[in-house]
Amino acid sequence: MSKKEPGAAAPAGAKKPPHHDGLRDTLESIVFAFLLALLFRTFEAEAFVIPTGSMAPTLYGRHKETVCKECRQPLVVGASTELTRESDDDRVDRLPAGLLARRVTSALCPNCGAENPSIHDGIPFNGDRILVNKFPYEFSEPDRWDVFVFKFPEDARVNYIKRLVGLPGETLRIRNGNVYRWDGQQEEILRKPPEKQRAIQLLVYDNSKVPQRIIESGWPERWAAVERLTDPEQGIGGWIETKTGWAFDASRRAFQINAASGQRHWIRYRHLLPHVDDWEAVDANLPARPYPRLITDFCGYNSYTVSMASPYGEPTNASSVETGVFWTPDLTLSCKIKIEQTQTDGELLLELCEGTRWYRCRVELASGLARLEEVNSQLNERVKQVASVETSLRGPGTYQLAFANVDDRLCLWINDALVEFGDGALIQSFGATENPLPTEVDLTPVGIAVQGATVTVDQLVLERDIYYRGTDGVADDYFHQELAKLQDDPDAWGQAYLKYSPTHDQLELVIPDDHFVALGDNSPASSDSRMWPGGHTVPRRNLVGKAFYVYWPHGVPFLNGGKGITFGHHRDTSRERKLTDYPKYSVPFYPQFSRMHRIR
Numbered sequence: 001m002s003k004k005e006p007g008a009a010a011p012a013g014a015k016k017p018p019h020h021d022g023l024r025d026t027l028e029s030i031v032f033a034f035l036l037a038l039l040f041r042t043f044e045a046e047a048f049v050i051p052t053g054s055m056a057p058t059l060y061g062r063h064k065e066t067v068c069k070e071c072r073q074p075l076v077v078g079a080s081t082e083l084t085r086e087s088d089d090d091r092v093d094r095l096p097a098g099l100l101a102r103r104v105t106s107a108l109c110p111n112c113g114a115e116n117p118s119i120h121d122g123i124p125f126n127g128d129r130i131l132v133n134k135f136p137y138e139f140s141e142p143d144r145w146d147v148f149v150f151k152f153p154e155d156a157r158v159n160y161i162k163r164l165v166g167l168p169g170e171t172l173r174i175r176n177g178n179v180y181r182w183d184g185q186q187e188e189i190l191r192k193p194p195e196k197q198r199a200i201q202l203l204v205y206d207n208s209k210v211p212q213r214i215i216e217s218g219w220p221e222r223w224a225a226v227e228r229l230t231d232p233e234q235g236i237g238g239w240i241e242t243k244t245g246w247a248f249d250a251s252r253r254a255f256q257i258n259a260a261s262g263q264r265h266w267i268r269y270r271h272l273l274p275h276v277d278d279w280e281a282v283d284a285n286l287p288a289r290p291y292p293r294l295i296t297d298f299c300g301y302n303s304y305t306v307s308m309a310s311p312y313g314e315p316t317n318a319s320s321v322e323t324g325v326f327w328t329p330d331l332t333l334s335c336k337i338k339i340e341q342t343q344t345d346g347e348l349l350l351e352l353c354e355g356t357r358w359y360r361c362r363v364e365l366a367s368g369l370a371r372l373e374e375v376n377s378q379l380n381e382r383v384k385q386v387a388s389v390e391t392s393l394r395g396p397g398t399y400q401l402a403f404a405n406v407d408d409r410l411c412l413w414i415n416d417a418l419v420e421f422g423d424g425a426l427i428q429s430f431g432a433t434e435n436p437l438p439t440e441v442d443l444t445p446v447g448i449a450v451q452g453a454t455v456t457v458d459q460l461v462l463e464r465d466i467y468y469r470g471t472d473g474v475a476d477d478y479f480h481q482e483l484a485k486l487q488d489d490p491d492a493w494g495q496a497y498l499k500y501s502p503t504h505d506q507l508e509l510v511i512p513d514d515h516f517v518a519l520g521d522n523s524p525a526s527s528d529s530r531m532w533p534g535g536h537t538v539p540r541r542n543l544v545g546k547a548f549y550v551y552w553p554h555g556v557p558f559l560n561g562g563k564g565i566t567f568g569h570h571r572d573t574s575r576e577r578k579l580t581d582y583p584k585y586s587v588p589f590y591p592q593f594s595r596m597h598r599i600r
Helices: 022-042 117-121 194-199 212-216 276-283 477-485 490-504
Strands: 045-049 063-067 074-078 102-108 129-133 147-152 155-166 171-175 178-182 187-189 202-206 223-228 239-241 247-249 254-258 265-269 304-308 331-354 357-364 369-376 382-390 397-406 409-414 446-464 506-510 515-519 543-552 565-571 578-587
Touching: 045 543, 063 102, 063 117, 074 102, 102 117, 147 515, 194 397, 194 409, 212 276, 223 247, 357 409, 369 409, 477 490, 490 506
Parallel strands: none
Antiparallel strands: 045 129, 063 074, 102 304, 129 543, 147 155, 147 543, 155 515, 171 178, 171 506, 178 187, 202 446, 223 239, 223 265, 247 254, 254 446, 265 446, 331 357, 331 397, 331 446, 357 369, 369 382, 397 409, 565 578
C-alpha cells in the first residue's frame, strides 16, 4: 500500500481527529521547533574557502593546473602568491590586494621532472570550498589527525586550516620526517590511521605515465627485471638488469612471467628521476647520463618558477626550484596482479627497503597465507617473521594490492580491504633517538618477486608519506643545498644529515593544557605550529570546527579550447595595465565531481 501524500484529504467515513486545546498545540510546536533546532545544530556547518596550499595536496588553495607535456601526468601548482594581499601592504608601498605581483611561469613534473611552461597561461582557480562541522568540538575532544579550522593565535580575525597532530599536555618531537610523543622516559611514534595514511600519500612515480621522449634518448625505464650481484657496490644497490625471467610489454606497461619452482625472479624500481639538466640534454640531442637518487620529499605543488614584478624580487628558473631535500623511506607500492596459474610452491613477494632493514610481504599463492618479514642486511640478511595471516589472495584471479611501510607500520590492502596483521605489523626497529640512514639499496628500494606461478603485473604506482620537516622557521639554505647535492650518494647524504639534523631537522614542542599542535600536510610550505613566533600551539577557545567535505573544488571551464569565456581581468602592480591574459572569471563551467570528497 502506498503512503498518502502530505496534505491529502482524509478518506470518506474516516473518524474526525480529536480536538486539542491551544495550550497543548503550542507546547507541541515549541518541542518540535526545539527538536528541529537541535537536529540542525547537530549538523551545524559553515563553508570556508582554502586560500593557500599549506594543506596540499589534501586541499588546494589558489592554484593552476596543466598536464605534463612529456608523461601526461596532471599537474597542480600553488598560485596563492601571484596576487598581492592585504598582508603585503606594509611591505610594498601599501598596494591594494588583488594586483598581479608574481606569475607562475612553469611547473616541474614530480613524475618525470620535465619543465612545463604551459602553466603560465593556465587559468588561476580559487581554492577548494569546504564544509566545516562546528558542533563536535563543543561537546567532545578533537581527535588526532583531524583536519580542523581555527582562529590564528597571532590574529584571531584570520582562520587557518591544518591537521591536528598534538593534544593537550603532550610533548612532541619531530625528526626524520615523523612525529613522536615523549613522556619523559621513552618516545612513541604517532601513527596515522590506515585510511588517512592512504589518502594523503604523495606521488613518486606512476609507471603508466611514461616520458617517452627521454626513454627514446637512452634513459632507462625505472622498473626493470633485475638479478642480484654478490657485490652490493655494483649495479644499482647490487642489482643489474637481466633479460631472463620477466618480460616487459612497453605498450601495456606490464610485466609478465611464467616462473619455475624454486627460484625467485625480481623486478625492481630504481629512482631514476630526470633533472631539468637531463631534459635540456635531450633537447640538445646529447647522450643521456642517468644516475639513481634517493627518494626525497619532492612536492610537485611547490615546484614552479615565477616571474616577479618590482619590487618583489628576481625571477626564478627551473634549475633553482627545490625538488626535495630529505630522504623519505616511508613508501607505498600499489599494483594490479593477475595470477593465471600457480604451482604448490607458488609465491609472490613484495619488498620495501629502509636503510639496513628490508620489509617483505610474502604470500603463498596456493593457500593465501601472507607473512610479514624483516630482513636485517647487517646480520647476513637474517630473515625474521613478524606476523602472518590467511588472506583472500589465493589461486588464479586478478587482485589490486597495496603494500606500505609508513609510520613504522606495515600495511597490506587486497582489493582495497586492509589485512589485519595485529601488533606484529608494528616496526620496533627505529625510535626517535636513532637515525636510520640510507644505503645503496635505497636507490632501488622497492621490489616484486615471483616463483612457481604465471603472473602479470601492471598499474605500478609508488607513493610516499608526508615528511614533516623539523624546522622552527630559521631557514638554512646551505643545509638544504648540501643535502640536495648528495642525493646520488647515500653514504655522504647520511653523514651530512647526521652533522646538521640535530639543529636543523629536529624540533620539540611542549603543549600546554587546553592547547593543540597544528601541522600542514604541505610541510615544506606550511606556516604552522613549528614556526609561529608568539607560541607554537592553538588554544581550545580558538577552535572553529572539523573540516569534513570538499563540496566545490572549482568549476571546469569549457568552450574556447577549455578556457571558456573570460572576463573581469586583473591589473599589474602599476594599477594601470589590465592583463587580458589573466582573467578573474571564466564561464561556462561544469562541476568537478571527481574531487568532491570527504576530507580525511
